[in-house]
Amino acid sequence: MSASEPIGHGMNPAQREATLYLDGPCLVLAGAGSGKTRVITQKIAYLLRECGYMGRNVVALTFTNKAAREMDERVKTLVDRKLSKGLIISTFHSLGVKMLREEARNAGLKPTFSILDADDAMGIIQELLATTDKARLRHVQGIISLWKNALLEPDDAAREAITPGDVEAANVYRSYAATLAAYQAVDFDDLIRIPAQLLASNEEVRTRWQNRVRYLLVDEYQDTNVCQYRLVQLLTGPRAMFTAVGDDDQAIYAWRGATIENLAKLTTDYPNIKLIKLEQNYRSVQRILAAANQVIEKNPKLFEKKLWSELGVGEPIQVSAMDGEEQEAESIAMKVSASRFERQAQWKDFAILYRSNHQSRILEQALRNLKIPYTISGGQSFFDKAEVRDILAYLRVL
Template identity: 60%
Template sequence: MSSAPPPGQASAGLNPAQLEAVYHLSGPCLVIAGAGSGKTRVITTKIAQLLVSGYRPSQIAAITFTNKAAQEMRERAKALVGNKAAKDLAISTFHSLGVRLLREEGTRVGLKEQFSILDSDDVLNVLKDAGSTTDVKQAQRWQWTISLWKNNGIGPLQAAQIAADDDERAAAAVMVRYQERLAAYQAVDFDDLITLPLKLLTTNAEAREKWQNKLRYVLVDEYQDTNAVQYELLKALVGERGMFTAVGDDDQSIYGWRGATIENLKRLPLDYPNLKVIPLEQNYRSTGSILRAANNVIAGNPKIFEKKLWSEYGDGEPVVLLEADGEEHEAERAVARIQQLRGDGLGPQFRDFAILYRANHQARVFEQALRRAQIPYKVSGGQSFFDKAEIKDLCAWLRLLVNQDDDPAFLRAVTTPKRGIGHQTLGALGTFSAQWKCSMFEALFSESLATAITKRALDGLHEFGRAVNELQYKARHTEGHTAAHAMLSEWLKDIGYEAHLLDNEENEKVAQARRKAGSSSWFTSSRSQAHRSLISALSKKL
């Protein structure tokens, strides 16, 4: 029995265009949603309407582009349809959906059930190995090029054929060796989470029919940000029925640099002649003066679908344009404007202001100007503590202690610091573990492994395995924060990790400071609070 709200209750307060989008269930639908036009409410209300119409929650997939957006959508759906129904909805990112398909069907495309998913740093390490280089920037260029090719459905052989210059030809050659290593490691990168499910659904009729019956209605948010392979994956999922709603806006397409293309919006009416196009033009976020300015800014953009945003909020305050002689003058004028609007403190509070900039490097001058004016501020975004390479390294080791079936953690830990275990050894180990259906860590202790790799390589793996087991024993017999802190500090020295960091530190001044410290104190002092919470949280799991 559906837990969806009664018909009409969920859609109360929607405008006519929103209602039209919610109630169009008979075929493919494209909602052209301008900024602030209530698109998320349309999606969640349409989910409720689908449940009322007889769809089961598990048959409905809602796809968006960030985990944060997916979580927000789930919470808003929960408020409409209840906890149980919301829990069974397939609300996720494209990549999370790809993981789900591969976990269930990966053996059909050559993966073992517990395949590894490499993060960006892991990918760079494999690329450096595949390209026989220690140059991080070169590896990053290869990573960028290969990712763009994958997002456009271009594999290694085609990449070699279309390579336009020496750099691209080198990247294509590296791509071949890179993919060979991923296959041997039983690992995939972020882009493979789309390309492999697409390969699965287009080459395996049984899997395609199964998933088309599992997910009988698909909603896609931020459709203008899809790339070529995501478009094809959607087509493969919805099949000839074409039961989907795509929500997007050609004026908000800003991710062309990573493969997204508004050509996908152009293709929809061609691939689905019965496509219903519904523009959402009423804005619920801004005043008329802001919308007029925005409409004028984008007036020259190439248009696929016409729309013009409007608001019931009236004109509001006029938009003020501040002209500046340079970035420092710009920051000074912005700060002066904040002080002027705040007046004697009875006006808006500091927390009511936001400074938006296009790239992180532009934050510096604004921070300096705010500091000079003694205005408190908080910078959102930037690199997370847990995204730092050394923290990922430490977490890989600790994850392996908690779960020795964690192959991604194994691959990072066994190669950091370097210990003479190369791609051939790891490739052979990955193949062996896939054949015996076990984790790579478990496989390294198998007597049969001696027939697959050299004695020297086997000795190196055994040494690593003993180090992990010894650390695990110590962790299980260590209690309290102080003892855990001391154990980890000693361990960092024992495995040569401090030397590894010093040797790989690009900033020579930082490296010299760390050498002078002569201990793991740099690790704990510069990151003390987060480091303590990390050790505390993970030591409890151990």
């Protein structure tokens, strides 16, 4: 779609409804492959092109820089640069940095405050604990992060600590917070925690940002934690002009404090919220969706939804049990080779999905053994790594 095409063009009814709804808070339950990014970007275009919103008054938040870049690139094809001037499409943490830079003095920081990465933070914790036990250090760092994401201060953490490990972490948390204050530094979690606390405690700052953020869009809402939820609540204020997009079946960050209950909490905190379900899938055939629906049907659910597709029924799903990863990789390579011959297909017609990058090496080796050309999407081939290429070159000489 270009900037000349009408908003909602080519969308299904649910997508169009989610895009055009502006009568209050909106929760879009978007199943996998249902076009949620399109809804978000079209809604941004709708706000700027047809509803009179200025770019600097619209904010869209997501969880990764990659997702933010993709969203920004799509919006650029939909909206003239003049209309989108000042538009913020970023991660929660990037917005937090922006807020802290502008409100440093109100937050008790110097404008030149430092941002510590995970290694810097770990170094401070290591000094405070006087240990090199990595497991112990990771535990303390992790629990401090969870406390910050739950908006718990050191005193709160000390009251909640029960186990000896938690008591130790609470003591370190107090010293860690004091050290950061002395260094005029913040860590990754502070980038959201401090802005949320500042908005809650300072009416002048809160009013300024609520007047600035006239409409807020949040992607992957199921991955928000207590701190992020509170930040959204404080940024949108009584007007509650926001769209939250999420899916309780795709929550993957509970280990770092995310809570899918935030989706249900929206319906409690905002009784008038509009609930729209995106259930049409554009990626998969119906047979795959039926299998996926069956796999997750016993999961505890906040909201019921059933994905469906118009891409046809599709071929039967085959499940093969293998004795090990080598046999698995060899079987996959042979099936690709045989299917190409049987269907008169091209290599580019096939894709192999794996869960973790470390699994690619054995798959690559199996493909190489059958002289099947391939490319690695979103990563680097094991055999293209400099150290591997050097070793292979050396072995060839031998």
